[in-house]
Amino acid sequence: MARGDARGTTGAGRGRRRTERPVPEGPPTLATVAARAGVSRQTVSNAINNPALLAEDTLAKVERAIADLGYSPNLAARTLRTRTTRLIGLPFEPAQEGTANALMDRFVHTLVEATREMGYHVLLFASDPEEAEVGYERMLRSTAVDAFVVTDTYRGHPQVDYLQQRGALFVAFGRPWSHDDDGEPPTHPWVDVDGAAGVAQATHHLIDRGHEVIAWLGWTADQPIGEDRRAGWMSAMRGRGLSTTRLSVRGDGTMEYGRRATHALIDARRPTGLVCVSDTVAMGAMRALHERGLVAGRDIAVTGFDDSQVAQTVSPGLTSVRQPLEEVARALAHRLELLLGHRPVEEPGLLLQPTLVVRESS
Amino acid sequence: MARGDARGTTGAGRGRRRTERPVPEGPPTLATVAARAGVSRQTVSNAINNPALLAEDTLAKVERAIADLGYSPNLAARTLRTRTTRLIGLPFEPAQEGTANALMDRFVHTLVEATREMGYHVLLFASDPEEAEVGYERMLRSTAVDAFVVTDTYRGHPQVDYLQQRGALFVAFGRPWSHDDDGEPPTHPWVDVDGAAGVAQATHHLIDRGHEVIAWLGWTADQPIGEDRRAGWMSAMRGRGLSTTRLSVRGDGTMEYGRRATHALIDARRPTGLVCVSDTVAMGAMRALHERGLVAGRDIAVTGFDDSQVAQTVSPGLTSVRQPLEEVARALAHRLELLLGHRPVEEPGLLLQPTLVVRESS
DNA sequence: CACGCGGCTTGGAACGTTCAACACGGACCG
DNA sequence: CGGTCCGTGTTGAACGTTCCAAGCCGCGTG
Numbered sequence: 001m002a003r004g005d006a007r008g009t010t011g012a013g014r015g016r017r018r019t020e021r022p023v024p025e026g027p028p029t030l031a032t033v034a035a036r037a038g039v040s041r042q043t044v045s046n047a048i049n050n051p052a053l054l055a056e057d058t059l060a061k062v063e064r065a066i067a068d069l070g071y072s073p074n075l076a077a078r079t080l081r082t083r084t085t086r087l088i089g090l091p092f093e094p095a096q097e098g099t100a101n102a103l104m105d106r107f108v109h110t111l112v113e114a115t116r117e118m119g120y121h122v123l124l125f126a127s128d129p130e131e132a133e134v135g136y137e138r139m140l141r142s143t144a145v146d147a148f149v150v151t152d153t154y155r156g157h158p159q160v161d162y163l164q165q166r167g168a169l170f171v172a173f174g175r176p177w178s179h180d181d182d183g184e185p186p187t188h189p190w191v192d193v194d195g196a197a198g199v200a201q202a203t204h205h206l207i208d209r210g211h212e213v214i215a216w217l218g219w220t221a222d223q224p225i226g227e228d229r230r231a232g233w234m235s236a237m238r239g240r241g242l243s244t245t246r247l248s249v250r251g252d253g254t255m256e257y258g259r260r261a262t263h264a265l266i267d268a269r270r271p272t273g274l275v276c277v278s279d280t281v282a283m284g285a286m287r288a289l290h291e292r293g294l295v296a297g298r299d300i301a302v303t304g305f306d307d308s309q310v311a312q313t314v315s316p317g318l319t320s321v322r323q324p325l326e327e328v329a330r331a332l333a334h335r336l337e338l339l340l341g342h343r344p345v346e347e348p349g350l351l352l353q354p355t356l357v358v359r360e361s362s
Numbered sequence: 363m364a365r366g367d368a369r370g371t372t373g374a375g376r377g378r379r380r381t382e383r384p385v386p387e388g389p390p391t392l393a394t395v396a397a398r399a400g401v402s403r404q405t406v407s408n409a410i411n412n413p414a415l416l417a418e419d420t421l422a423k424v425e426r427a428i429a430d431l432g433y434s435p436n437l438a439a440r441t442l443r444t445r446t447t448r449l450i451g452l453p454f455e456p457a458q459e460g461t462a463n464a465l466m467d468r469f470v471h472t473l474v475e476a477t478r479e480m481g482y483h484v485l486l487f488a489s490d491p492e493e494a495e496v497g498y499e500r501m502l503r504s505t506a507v508d509a510f511v512v513t514d515t516y517r518g519h520p521q522v523d524y525l526q527q528r529g530a531l532f533v534a535f536g537r538p539w540s541h542d543d544d545g546e547p548p549t550h551p552w553v554d555v556d557g558a559a560g561v562a563q564a565t566h567h568l569i570d571r572g573h574e575v576i577a578w579l580g581w582t583a584d585q586p587i588g589e590d591r592r593a594g595w596m597s598a599m600r601g602r603g604l605s606t607t608r609l610s611v612r613g614d615g616t617m618e619y620g621r622r623a624t625h626a627l628i629d630a631r632r633p634t635g636l637v638c639v640s641d642t643v644a645m646g647a648m649r650a651l652h653e654r655g656l657v658a659g660r661d662i663a664v665t666g667f668d669d670s671q672v673a674q675t676v677s678p679g680l681t682s683v684r685q686p687l688e689e690v691a692r693a694l695a696h697r698l699e700l701l702l703g704h705r706p707v708e709e710p711g712l713l714l715q716p717t718l719v720v721r722e723s724s
Numbered sequence: 725c726a727c728g729c730g731g732c733t734t735g736g737a738a739c740g741t742t743c744a745a746c747a748c749g750g751a752c753c754g
Numbered sequence: 755c756g757g758t759c760c761g762t763g764t765t766g767a768a769c770g771t772t773c774c775a776a777g778c779c780g781c782g783t784g
Contacts, residue, residue, distance in 0.1 A: 026445075027503050027505070029769095029770055029771085030770065030771065030772095031770080039733080039734090040733065040734050040735075041734090041735090041770090041771085041772095042733075042734065042735085042772080042773090043732085043733060043734080045771070045772060046732095046733090049772080053731090053732075053733095054732075054733090055731080055732065055733095058732080058733085070503065071503075072500060072503040072504045073504060073770085073771070074442070074504060074505055074769085074770050074771070075504045075505065075506050075771095076438050076439075076441035076442040076447065076505065076769085076770080076771090077438075077442050077739090077769070077770035077771035077772085078770080078771055078772075079437075079438035079441075079739095079771090080436070080438040080439050080442050080738095080739050080740065080741085080769090080770080080771070080772095081738080081739055081770080081771045081772045081773080082739090082771080082772065082773095083388075083739080085438065087485075092470070092471060092474050104467065105466065105467060108454070108486070109454060112454050112486045112487065112488050113488050116487070116488050121485055121486065121487055121506070122485070122486040122487075123449070123483055123484070123485050123486075124470070124474045124483065124484040124485075124486065125474070125478070125483055125484075126474050126475050126478050138434060140389075141389050141432065141433075141434040142434045142435060142436060142437045143389070143436055143437065143438065144437050144483070255675065280675070283675050283676075283677075286677070287677045290677055308671065309670065309671055309672055310671055310672050310675045310676070313617065313642070313645045313672045313676075314645075314672070314675075314676055315645075315648070315649045315652055391739095391740055391741085392740065392741065392742095393740080401763080401764090402763070402764050402765075403740090403741085403742095403764090403765090404742080404743095404763075404764065404765080405762090405763060405764080407741070407742060408742095408762095408763090411742080415761085415762075415763090416762075416763090417761085417762065417763090420762080420763085435740085435741075436739085436740050436741070437741095438739085438740080438741090439739070439740035439741040439742085439769090440740080440741055440742075441741090441769095442739090442740080442741070442742095442769050442770065442771085443740080443741045443742045443743080443768080443769055444741080444742065444743095444769090445769080
């Protein structure tokens with residue numbers, strides 16, 4: 001051991017006195033760089049965090065040393081000192097197989113990308129939907145993350161209330177669904193996709209193709225997202241003066257539901273267009289058509305929602321509403337950046353427009 | 363500044379003069395708990411990390427204080443001291459839309475769950491496949507993670523070599539594909555799914571149903587995974603004394619490839635069974651059948667690989683090989699646990715068996 | 725010429741934890 | 755009976771970074 005005074009010294013004197021410094025084990029530190037550049041620790045720190053403070057030549061010298069040694073700051077030490085982890089927590093719910101989890105892949109990926117550009121990383125953590133607070137609380141108390149991205153504001157989302165009164169920083173994928181039991185409505189930043197507008201697009205698309213009897217296959221009425229989408233169908237129909245009576249069906253989102261509902265609708269109302277709340281339901285509808293010897297797109301038009309892998313692959317291709325998940329992720333990242341910089345978020349809520357991907361089914 | 367003696371003191375004198383105590387801002391620390399329990403810092407630390415060292419009543423006292431204050435250790439401080447982040451890095455490649463990314467959801471979720479049970483979290487980071495080393499290097503130098511889970515050992519995986527000679531800890535989803543240009547073969551822990559066995563199952567399934575002319579629709583020959591699966595078809599056919607000549611086709615994995623190849627095969631060889639390297643290719647095959655007025659499962663049997671959402675949803679349902687991704691994740695987590703505990707991994711490699719999910723297409 | 729000031733740099737202290745070394749009483753052993 | 759060891763608990767010192775107050779220098783100003 002006894003590594004001598006500094007790594008970068010030209011070995012002029014080599015008069016290393018005593019057992020001063022232990023082996024260079026491990027990555028270089030601020031002190032290592034400072035010794036090499038001939039400045040103090042703090043100056044190196046400034047070179048990294050506040051380069052404007054340094055004189056030009058000093059900065060160059062330090063940067064040179066940093067590059068030579070391949071130094072990067074120890075995150076733990078920085079975290080300890082600044083109380084900032086540069087980590088974003090993303091709760092990861094138990095995957096419900098068969099639903100739209102594939103979508104999340106697009107979303108998560110862009111989120112990782114966007115947060116990386118602002119110097120942050122994404123930390124996954126399991127969140128038991130029953131006891132969601134437990135997971136969040138542990139994260140907060142151990143100061144493991146700086147902020148959260150909440151993605152499941154859907155079903156009643158107690159997390160949002162909890163986080164808000166806990167004073168935690170977070171942004172939400174999903175608007176605050178009118179939740180005014182007590183006190184003011186939530187004011188956290190959020191980004192969402194305008195489902196109603198997407199479904200309205202799909203409905204208009206069918207109307208433009210000459211359809212007049214267009215049915216809605218939705219989710220149960222307790223799901224705000226489903227009701228939002230339904231409103232899009234409703235307004236599109238009314239806007240063009242078309243009747244909606246006995247054309248709206250609700251149920252769980254399964255394929256089997258879609259299949260049966262379609263059979264029932266055809267028997268009762270002979271619709272020529274089916275606007276569905278999800279691709280899964282739309283697939284059920286297409287199966288029902290198939291069972292009757294009908295062809296989607298020729299005999300009856302069908303549209304879905306999510307532009308899932310299935311919609312893209314199935315034959316005939318399923319017309320579907322595609323959410324701009326990449327944009328959502330980027331917008332959320334931007335809000336996070338403001339939030340973390342303690343700057344005001346000028347416009348907390350943002351509603352993005354989805355696009356209609358037209359395929360053979362319509 | 364001058365944080366005073368301890369937070370837990372009963373305010374006997376209340377003689378706090380001026381600007382003495384800066385409010386107990388922030389979460390409780392070891393010292394807070396220690397004061398409350400009437401023991402030293404270190405004793406509290408031991409209560410958490412090494413409870414066996416404490417006397418029974420002391421332990422109870424400390425645990426009581428911990429619960430009362432709702433204390434959890436500051437991770438940054440612990441990391442700084444122990445050089446252990448309790449984080450696992452998971453590189454997140456640019457999603458290639460349309461391929462089997464939905465699978466990863468199942469995998470990632472179980473991984474999060476399993477690592478949580480061992481007290482670890484999963485950290486996502488973007489990894490440019492071109493410059494993979496950069497991402498890993500940054501993670502390592504800033505001591506951001508303790509280990510990696512590498513999932514893309516597929517195409518040439520330079521990462522594995524790099525990590526190995528860098529001395530980094532990691533486990534791989536995917537076996538080391540015989541890579542012996544120089545030096546010994548990689549010896550890192552890995553878990554993989556026996557694709558050949560899966561395809562052999564599918565092939566046997568078709569043979570048992572009376573099929574004799576069974577074709578293979580694979581990927582290009584440079585993809586080890588594809589060739590592995592192909593070997594399963596080949597061995598199953600030969601094992602039952604069936605010919606394979608002019609029944610094997612290779613190409614990119616697109617639906618269009620599957621469609622064309624199927625048309626060509628039917629014209630040339632009139633197969634009654636099609637074993638496909640992926641669900642996507644199988645969907646192309648089914649489309650070709652449809653175009654010829656044939657029905658999958660009645661006229662010609664088709665099998666896929668991955669048991670994707672599409673296979674489950676499409677009509678007729680697609681028979682497919684399902685990978686035990688949950689088991690893979692758990693096995694990897696277990697290996698990580700050994701690796702991180704510096705215990706020897708008795709059996710570094712593990713090959714898991716997939717299962718065949720039979721549906722109407724066969 | 726003393727003084728103040730701004731630009732640049734510096735050493736000391738702190739963040740909260742764990743490691744190393746050691747103190748203390750009692751039991752065990754030669 | 756003296757030494758050693760075990761069980762239990764304590765204190766000081768690190769880990770690598772950033773904040774704070776202060777130092778140094780040259781220069782313009784009263």
